[in-house]
Amino acid sequence: MAPAPGRRTGREADANPVRRLLDRAGALSGVLTERPVSLYAAAVLRIGYGLLYLAFLLREFPHRDQIWGPGSPWTPELAKELFDQTGWVSILTLSDSRAYFEVCYAGALVIAALFTLGWRTRAVSVLFAAVVASFHARSIFMTDGGDNLILLMSVYLILTACGRRWSLDARRARIRASRDLAPKWPTGRNHNGLPRQLRYARRTLTTVLHNCGMLVIAGQICILYGSAGLYKVQGGSWGNGTALHFVLNLGLFRPWPELSVLVDEHTVLLAVVGYATVLLQVAFPFVLFGRLKYPVLAALLGMHLGIAVLMGLPLFSGAMIIADAAFLPDSFFRSLGRLWHRLTRRTDDDKETAGAPRGEAALVPPQSGPTGARQTALKRSVTKP
Structure with a gap:
């Protein structure tokens, strides 16, 4: 069956690179503005x-x-x-x-x-x-x-x-939104006029600036890790695995000399950690779009904690750990919020149970009275004079 006149077949549409480029540009524009x-x-x-x-x-x-x-x-x-x-x-x-x-x-x-x-x-x-x-x-x-x-x-x-x-x-x-839930009668103004368009333009501009800002932050962190890894590759001490040995013996960066000496005794482990550090930093920009980024972020967290303790640079380590959080999705933080609410609710329930008199929970049976319309009718009959 021949295609309808003026309609492009799937093969012709796929063969047009300009069309594909425009479609991708439109999708990107939608992500940035919506x-x-x-x-x-x-x-x-x-x-x-x-x-x-x-x-x-x-x-x-x-x-x-x-x-x-x-x-x-x-x-x-x-x-x-x-x-x-x-x-x-x-x-x-x-x-x-x-x-x-x-x-x-x-x-x-x-x-x-x-x-x-x-x-x-x-x-x-x-x-x-x-x-x-x-x-x-x-x-x-x-x-x-x-x-x-x-x-x-x-x-x-x-x-x-x-x-x-x-x-x-x-x-x-949230408080303002809860107060504005009450229905409002129309005032006769044109709701599709200039004020509404200005609000839409403001919301779109805010969205674009936010998304571009987060993109710049992500790019800055990728450049930081990538350039740090590439500079380490060019150094001879990182190539032969002795870089961390020299770092641990710098007097200016030894807040705990005994701990530095103890760690410096494990030469093979220091060499492995040095190679892993270079690998993680160079590979970081290339693992951001898959699940491999989670173990990489966990390894970088351990690296920065080690820098904070062994080199006495808590400000630098804290800044890097916070920056790495930009690559965690919102679903991760929402799950943490739900876990926190669940833990706090369980703690409150335990406190109420501990504060109740002994044996009260066993003497008072569970309340399973009427609900809905029956409960409303019961309340009215009780309160009726």
């Missing part, structure tokens, strides 16, 4: 980096003046001279007053806490990025890879809708 992806992962990034930077500022609170304040060896004048060459800016160099610095430090603590809680996240995320950039630039020679990653992520999170889940903004939106 639904925000990885909302739970963005919330984890917000909470993780907010808590990490808040803990960092609290940890350095006794030394804040020597690191960022007017009493720092890297004076505000030297910082301004460097800014003229590099283009950096910092709110900490706007005044040399100690009172101004203390106000800035207190404001940084408050902003980090609000960002973690997700209060007015869209505006607070901009303030959080400004705080991280200002403290990073003020004492740039005392930073490491963890500080650089936190700075990049704070800027990227401005684009994302990281306050849609697990935040005060999400709680406020």
